[in-house]
Amino acid sequence: MLLKDLCERSGVSGDEKEIRDFIKSQISGCACLEDTMGNLLVSKGGKGKRILLAAHMDEVGLMISGIEDNGFLRFKTVGGINSDVLLGKKVYIGKDKVSGIIGVCAVHLQSKAQREETIKEENMYIDIGALDREEAEKVVMLGDTAVFPPHYEEFGDGLIDAKAIDDRAGCAVILRLLKNTYPGIELVCAFTAQEEVGTRGAQAAAEYFRPDYAVVVESTFCSDIFPTEPHLHVTTLGKGPAVTFMDRVATPDRALISSITLAAKENDIPWQQKRTAGGGTDAGVIMRAVEGIPTAILALPCRNLHSPSLVIAKDDYESLYRLLDVWLRTVAPSL
Amino acid sequence: MKSMLYKLAMTPAPSGSEEKICETIISMLPESAKWEKDAHGTLIVHKEGEGDGIVILTAMDTPCLYVTYPEGGFSRFSAVGGAKPSEGMSVVCQGGKKGVIGKDEKGLYIDTGHETLEIGQWAVPTPSLETIGNMCFGASMGRYSAICAVIRALLSDTKKDVWFVFATKSNIRQLSPSFMQKIKANVLISVDVSGANDAPAEKTVFAALGGGTALRVKDAGMISSLPLLEGLEAAPYKTFREVSILRGTGGDVQKAYGGIESVSIGIPTRYLGHANEMVALSDIENTAELLKYYLK
Numbered sequence: 001m002l003l004k005d006l007c008e009r010s011g012v013s014g015d016e017k018e019i020r021d022f023i024k025s026q027i028s029g030c031a032c033l034e035d036t037m038g039n040l041l042v043s044k045g046g047k048g049k050r051i052l053l054a055a056h057m058d059e060v061g062l063m064i065s066g067i068e069d070n071g072f073l074r075f076k077t078v079g080g081i082n083s084d085v086l087l088g089k090k091v092y093i094g095k096d097k098v099s100g101i102i103g104v105c106a107v108h109l110q111s112k113a114q115r116e117e118t119i120k121e122e123n124m125y126i127d128i129g130a131l132d133r134e135e136a137e138k139v140v141m142l143g144d145t146a147v148f149p150p151h152y153e154e155f156g157d158g159l160i161d162a163k164a165i166d167d168r169a170g171c172a173v174i175l176r177l178l179k180n181t182y183p184g185i186e187l188v189c190a191f192t193a194q195e196e197v198g199t200r201g202a203q204a205a206a207e208y209f210r211p212d213y214a215v216v217v218e219s220t221f222c223s224d225i226f227p228t229e230p231h232l233h234v235t236t237l238g239k240g241p242a243v244t245f246m247d248r249v250a251t252p253d254r255a256l257i258s259s260i261t262l263a264a265k266e267n268d269i270p271w272q273q274k275r276t277a278g279g280g281t282d283a284g285v286i287m288r289a290v291e292g293i294p295t296a297i298l299a300l301p302c303r304n305l306h307s308p309s310l311v312i313a314k315d316d317y318e319s320l321y322r323l324l325d326v327w328l329r330t331v332a333p334s335l
Numbered sequence: 336m337k338s339m340l341y342k343l344a345m346t347p348a349p350s351g352s353e354e355k356i357c358e359t360i361i362s363m364l365p366e367s368a369k370w371e372k373d374a375h376g377t378l379i380v381h382k383e384g385e386g387d388g389i390v391i392l393t394a395m396d397t398p399c400l401y402v403t404y405p406e407g408g409f410s411r412f413s414a415v416g417g418a419k420p421s422e423g424m425s426v427v428c429q430g431g432k433k434g435v436i437g438k439d440e441k442g443l444y445i446d447t448g449h450e451t452l453e454i455g456q457w458a459v460p461t462p463s464l465e466t467i468g469n470m471c472f473g474a475s476m477g478r479y480s481a482i483c484a485v486i487r488a489l490l491s492d493t494k495k496d497v498w499f500v501f502a503t504k505s506n507i508r509q510l511s512p513s514f515m516q517k518i519k520a521n522v523l524i525s526v527d528v529s530g531a532n533d534a535p536a537e538k539t540v541f542a543a544l545g546g547g548t549a550l551r552v553k554d555a556g557m558i559s560s561l562p563l564l565e566g567l568e569a570a571p572y573k574t575f576r577e578v579s580i581l582r583g584t585g586g587d588v589q590k591a592y593g594g595i596e597s598v599s600i601g602i603p604t605r606y607l608g609h610a611n612e613m614v615a616l617s618d619i620e621n622t623a624e625l626l627k628y629y630l631k
Contacts, residue, residue, distance in 0.1 A: 229441055231404035231411040245455030246401055246415070251351035251504055273454040275403040277413035288511040292374025 001152075002026070002175060003160070003317070006168035008150035010092070012061030013078050013197040014038070015145040018095075019057045019168075023191050026175050033208075037201040038193030041208055044178055048185040049335050051328065052211035052293075053177065054202060054282050055170030055218070056195030059163070060306045062091060062146040064126070067137060071130030073100065075121065078145065079196030083121045085307040091126060094144035100126040148308035158314045159237070165310040166219035167195070169300050173217055173321045180325065184333025195282050199249070202282035206289035213256060213294050213335055216283040217324065219312070220244070220274055220299035233275065235301035238313040240270030241320040244297040246277045249284025253294035259335065260296055263327045269319050274299065298324065336620060337466070339363065339486065343479040344464040347427060349399035349457040350416040350507040356395045356482075360501055363486055375511045376503045379518070380489060384496040388520030390595075391497060391626060393485045393527070394505030394584045397475035398608050400426065400445065400458040409437070410445045410452045416506030419608040420460075429456040460610045469545060472613040477528030477604030478506075480619045484602065485526050487623035493630040496520075505584045515591035522563065522596050524629065525585025526622065527551070528612075529577055529601030542603045544615040547573025548622045549601040554579040556586020559598040567598065572625045577601065600625070 011019030020040050024032055031043040040057070060079030067073055073093075077083075086102045093100055104124050107115060126146070130136035152162040162168075174189050188209045193201035206214065220242055222235040235242045243261060244252055264271040274297075287295035300320055303311040342363070348356035357378050364370060370380040378395070398418035404411035414420050422438040426445060434447040445458055452458075460474035473479075482501065489499045498518045502510050529551065533543035542549055550564050551557075568574055579601065589597040602622050605613040 231406070231441065246351055246413075246507075248507075249509060251507070251509055275454055277401050277403070277415050284509065288375075288509075288513055291513045291516050292511055294374060 003169060003172045004152040004162070006172050007152050007162040007164050010147045011058050012063070012145035012147060013058040013194045016058050016193050020191065023057060023171060023175065027178060030178060035204055035208060037204045039201045039205045040191040041205055042178065042189040044187035044189065046182060046186040048333055049212040050186045050188060050209065051332050052188050052190060052206065052209050052214040053174050054190040054192055054205060054214060054216050054286060055174050056167045056282060057171050057191040058193055058196050059147065059166070060196050064093060064140055064142055064144045064146065067133050067140065067142065068125070069133050071128070071132045071136040073126040073128060073136065073140060075126055075146065077121055080306050082306070083124070084118055086121065086124060087119060089308055090149050091146040092149060093126070093128065093140055093146040096139065098128055098139045100128040100146065103127050154314070159311055160314055161309050161311050163308060163310070165302055165312055166305055169219055169312060169317055170217035173324060176321055177324055177328065182328045182332070185328065187328065192282055199280070199282045199285045203285040203289055206286040206293060210290050211293055214286045215324070216281050216286065216295060216297045217320070218281045218297055218299040219302040219305065220279060221305045222301035222303050225303065235272060235274055237301050237303065238315055239272045239301070240316060241323060242272050242274040242299045242301055244274045244299065247279045247281065248277070249280040250287055250295065250297065252283060252296045256294050256296040259331050260298065260323065260327050263331050264323050267326050269323045269326070271319070271323065336483065336487065336616070340471070340479060340483045340619070341464050343482055344473050344476065345462045347459045347462060348395055348397045348475070349459050350396040350504050352429070352457050353396050353503045357501065360395065360482065360486065365490070373514045373517065375513070377511070377514045378501040379514055380499040382489070382493060382497045382499070384494050386495055387522065388496045388498060388518060389630070390500055390518060390520045390523045390588070391485055391488060392500045392502060392523060392525045392585055392588060393481045394478065394510065395482055395501040396503055396506050397459060397478050398506050402445070402452045402454055402456045402458070405452050405454065408447050408449050408451060410447065411442070412445055412458065417608040421610065424610040425461040426458040427461050428452055428458040434458065466616070469615050469617050470613055471616055472611045474610060474612070476612040476614050477602060477607060480602045480614045481526045481528055484619050484622040484626065488626035488630060491627045491630065495630050497630060502584060508582065510584060510587060512587045512591055515588060520595065523585055523588055524626065525557070525583050525588070525597065525599040527581070527583045527599060527601045528604045528607065529579060530581060530607055531603040531605045541575070542577055544603050544605060544613065545617055546575055546603060547618060548625050549577040549603060550574050551577050551579050551583065551599040551601055554599050555582040557583055557589050557597060557599050560596045563596055563598040567600065567625060567629065570625055570628045572621050572628065574625070
């Protein structure tokens with residue numbers, strides 16, 4: 001299954017080769033280019049307005065920043081990971097996927113104050129079972145990236161739990177769309193690199209393609225959980241893909257948004273509005289590239305964003321695909 | 336000048352929805368003015384002249400609220416661009432609906448009575464302009480004053496080649512410098528607001544209303560070109576140096592073409608982001624005259 005295969009691949013920001021190679025292997029009949037930033041740029045071709053679909057292929061993770069004399073590894077987070085989600089988790093390090101466990105000083109040895117506060121990443125270590133530094137250096141190098149264990153599971157009432165859904169789900173949707181034909185437009189796609197460390201890849205992608213319009217296909221936070229108050233849920237699982245009116249780095253093009261939401265309404269595809277002006281995506285740099293590119297953001301509501309286990313609704317994923325498909329087919333040619 | 340400032344101040348200019356303020360500014364331009372808008376809604380007015388090009392830049396957007404969670408006549412919101420909403424503040428919302436900021440245990444909300452708002456609609460403090468002698472106050476008065484000073488400079492005679500730019504989305508840090516691709520210039524003057532610190536309890540006042548125009552040696556986004564700053568300092572107008580913690584409009588633009596000689600100036604403003612900001616009319620006039628002097 002495409003989404004499962006994508007989520008199971010590794011691709012911490014700046015180290016996207018594995019996921020990039022996999023995505024490339026899923027594309028046929030299109031011109032592909034790997035640029036210097038690590039983006040995978042795909043031209044489907046066609047005549048008409050040039051429409052860019054962009055999804056980031058990198059994921060949050062860890063980077064090995066030190067090896068202690070006793071063989072334990074120090075690390076830094078890559079992308080926004082709350083240290084609360086790290087403790088006791090298994091990780092795979094480097095291209096050889098060396099197993100490690102994130103640990104911390106035993107609770108029995110912590111003071112009351114230490115037990116009551118969040119454990120910071122500098123007080124954690126990764127245990128790979130090495131006896132000493134020399135042993136550890138045989139399998140791990142400084143700068144190696146580490147990912148959470150790949151998993152994909154369908155559970156509950158149509159929910160999916162997997163690693164790196166952010167934004168492999170967006171990549172999956174675009175890969176599915178690339179198999180279709182859309183007359184009247186020139187479709188170009190960017191699987192961008194380094195989004196999680198400051199949307200670094202997307203600008204180069206936008207400058208390369210210089211599209212007339214862009215749609216960023218993303219995953220966004222969903223906090224529809226106890227004990228969050230309803231007005232702070234931001235999105236709701238199962239209510240359809242979310243449309244962003246503004247976030248911290250982008251104010252999407254209103255006319256473009258309207259064209260998408262109208263297509264959703266006319267085709268009975270559920271959608272919702274993202275209910276915050278917070279967060280940020282590749283749209284921030286894409287819309288400011290060249291002389292300004294009208295850009296929209298369509299995002300999949302996702303619980304536990306930037307953690308080892310992200311949760312989405314299967315229906316939302318399908319609705320996101322259907323909405324983009326119908327929009328590219330019926331609306332985009334007349335933009 | 337007061338009538339120009341009034342017309343500007345009565346026009347909502349929320350970050351991300353600057354269409355109305357842009358229309359108001361265009362209505363103040365001479366019929367012969369050459370202007371265009373870029374993909375971000377930024378307004379560029381070109382006065383063709385001699386010599387190397389000069390950019391006079393200001394933002395035209397103001398801090399605002401965006402509705403995130405309407406519940407009947409009550410709407411939760413995100414405050415953006417440095418807006419400081421407070422209980423009891425009156426607001427005008429997109430579509431002309433009026434409301435008051437209320438507060439409960441979960442935080443602030445907009446109370447629009449029986450009327451409902453939609454997710455993504457904006458609200459701004461109710462536009463107003465009151466004058467007390469040399470002082471005036473109203474919602475986002477600092478920003479409207481900067482726009483007013485720039486328009487006054489635009490309407491003056493100059494033989495220089497000048498690009499007047501009214502940028503969008505500056506307060507929310509989304510200003511796009513891509514308009515510089517349409518412009519040939521090697522000097523940038525960014526006209527901003529400066530935070531006044533002349534409240535009664537201040538021990539050291541360095542930015543007082545009525546003190547003239549702030550010449551910002553440094554702000555959070557730009558370090559000014561010292562020769563350019565010293566040139567303005569030598570002009571026969573009231574100025575004072577400032578090291579500002581505010582993020583000005585020109586930071587990203589300064590980096591255009593690999594770097595453009597730039598200076599950031601500001602109009603001292605009290606109560607930035609609150610329901611009412613206060614400025615001195617003489618500082619607006621002073622800033623306009625300083626710009627005119629430079630353009631001569």
